[in-house]
Amino acid sequence: MTATDPAPFEMFETIINLKPEKEWRAGMTKEKLVEEMIAAMENAKIDSPRGTWTMSKAHNPIQD
Structure with missing residues (x-):
């Protein structure tokens, strides 16, 4: 994330x-x-102070 990145703080990418x-x-x-x-x-759940996040193929594509 950079100062010019338009994505919200709670949005992140994993490499x-x-x-x-x-x-x-x-x-x-x-x-x-x-x-x-x-x-x-598909079965992952991430608990955080801001709530529980679930993962899905539709919202988290795997790319080259």
């Missing part, structure tokens, strides 16, 4: 740096990894 593909589990593909991440995200 996940992946290991090189050669270090992934056997048989893992990018598509399978995305599916696993979405499945984990």
Whole structure:
């Protein structure tokens, strides 16, 4: 976030740096990894002082 960023303070982005593909589990593909991440995200709840946040694929897309 910067002073010129129009996003509200409570809106944030998360960046996940992946290991090189050669270090992934056997048989893992990018598509399978995305599916696993979405499945984990769909069930996630984050409790904070401002309330409980839920994650969803529709509101939190996975991008390259």
